[in-house]
Amino acid sequence: MKVAFYTLGCKVNQAEAGALQKLFLERGHTLVPFSENADLYVITTCTVTSSSDKKCRQTIRRIRRERSDAVVAVCGCFAQTNPEDAKALGADIICGVTDRKSLLELAENYKKDDGTKTLIRDVTDFRTFEPLFSDSNQGRTRALLKIQDGCDNFCSYCIIPYARGRSRSMLPGDAVNEAIRLKSEGFKEIVITGIEISSYGKDLAEKTTLGSLVGRILDEVPGVRIRLGSLDPGTVDRDFCCALQGFSNLCPHFHLSLQSGNSKILARMGRKYTADDYKEAVRLLYESFPGCAVTADLIVGFPGETPEDFSESLELIRSCSLYMVHVFPYSKRSGTRAARFENQVPRTERERRAHEAIKLADALKAEYLNRQIGTVAEVLFESEDQGFFMGHTKNYCPVLASSGESLKNTLRQVKIESTDGEYLYGEFVGSPQDTAL
Numbered sequence: 001m002k003v004a005f006y007t008l009g010c011k012v013n014q015a016e017a018g019a020l021q022k023l024f025l026e027r028g029h030t031l032v033p034f035s036e037n038a039d040l041y042v043i044t045t046c047t048v049t050s051s052s053d054k055k056c057r058q059t060i061r062r063i064r065r066e067r068s069d070a071v072v073a074v075c076g077c078f079a080q081t082n083p084e085d086a087k088a089l090g091a092d093i094i095c096g097v098t099d100r101k102s103l104l105e106l107a108e109n110y111k112k113d114d115g116t117k118t119l120i121r122d123v124t125d126f127r128t129f130e131p132l133f134s135d136s137n138q139g140r141t142r143a144l145l146k147i148q149d150g151c152d153n154f155c156s157y158c159i160i161p162y163a164r165g166r167s168r169s170m171l172p173g174d175a176v177n178e179a180i181r182l183k184s185e186g187f188k189e190i191v192i193t194g195i196e197i198s199s200y201g202k203d204l205a206e207k208t209t210l211g212s213l214v215g216r217i218l219d220e221v222p223g224v225r226i227r228l229g230s231l232d233p234g235t236v237d238r239d240f241c242c243a244l245q246g247f248s249n250l251c252p253h254f255h256l257s258l259q260s261g262n263s264k265i266l267a268r269m270g271r272k273y274t275a276d277d278y279k280e281a282v283r284l285l286y287e288s289f290p291g292c293a294v295t296a297d298l299i300v301g302f303p304g305e306t307p308e309d310f311s312e313s314l315e316l317i318r319s320c321s322l323y324m325v326h327v328f329p330y331s332k333r334s335g336t337r338a339a340r341f342e343n344q345v346p347r348t349e350r351e352r353r354a355h356e357a358i359k360l361a362d363a364l365k366a367e368y369l370n371r372q373i374g375t376v377a378e379v380l381f382e383s384e385d386q387g388f389f390m391g392h393t394k395n396y397c398p399v400l401a402s403s404g405e406s407l408k409n410t411l412r413q414v415k416i417e418s419t420d421g422e423y424l425y426g427e428f429v430g431s432p433q434d435t436a437l
């Protein structure tokens, strides 16, 4: 069977789609680009915002129209929360956020006049982590290691817990073995990901923490860069920092989800930390990992956010010298508590605040990149464009370098000499062999 994949949404979706591709390849099927003729089209969907829903509907409708003879399978968060819509749009197979392995069997045995096959389970029943393993022959430089699924936090603006269910963790031993396997596949970097990795281990019989798991992976899988996915500030304490300190293969880049710099708004969001807690977490990271990069997400224009509250958010990201801030104007998500909150901020004002926050974020990024000049950084090169290779340092700074030989998936030491506020530029130091982690 010729199979084509289209993946929307977050790193967890990408990890799951990668694992599904591996399953199809192992069964002798062929992967083809989504634009080409295929027997089966698999769309991994997202429902984080109403615009993600819109993109999912458009993709399903388009492929159904253009490939009427093919089988269309839809899985992931939109499928989990809107199976009837997926059916009405013409999907043949609808699988939610579990039982992905069954999708393969369903597709292999599917006949056109079978009607729609739906495999959706009630999210509240999910208690066991479904291990899905991707591998290297999908042209990725960085491996995604999904160690956790679901979320118990129910932030007032978020639909994810209703799509993904309760938090559930991969067993620590399985996670370490998977990291070892990904190293043996030739990956030079592994990104530890999940829906809410800060809850890692809380559901396991043998209680453990994200810090202790990552400490084990850093120790037992030397020679591979280990990067962390998005963290909740509550995770960053002395134990966490001590567990990660002293490992040369740790990427000193921490994405610490902020959302607001005002504690009243954080409480309305249902976030379980204050602005001061956030600042303390950042201070601890800078103390424990000097020169590390701290990046964040920021929602502006949340219901009830006054201009003064917004200014506090700007002041916090400035005072914490954050490297990168992803700014999101609040978007109402039906089915969430915040959608029913009073004092919704008008769209024009939300966009104005987003514009102002992005301007500050760009300035902070340029400042951080400037601080890299004169340093020698280890860069993992990932892509090439007209003889220029792009890669990232361990603290997640993008580096552009020209080279006559291919640098894709290679590690090189680069002396940083300049920046344009977007990228770093520099000269190679030593040879590829000199770059041992």
Ligand code: SF4
Pocket: 151, 152, 153, 154, 155, 158, 159, 160, 161, 195, 196
């Ligand atoms: S932590 Fe909050 S924002 Fe993140 S997935 Fe869970 S409910 Fe959503």
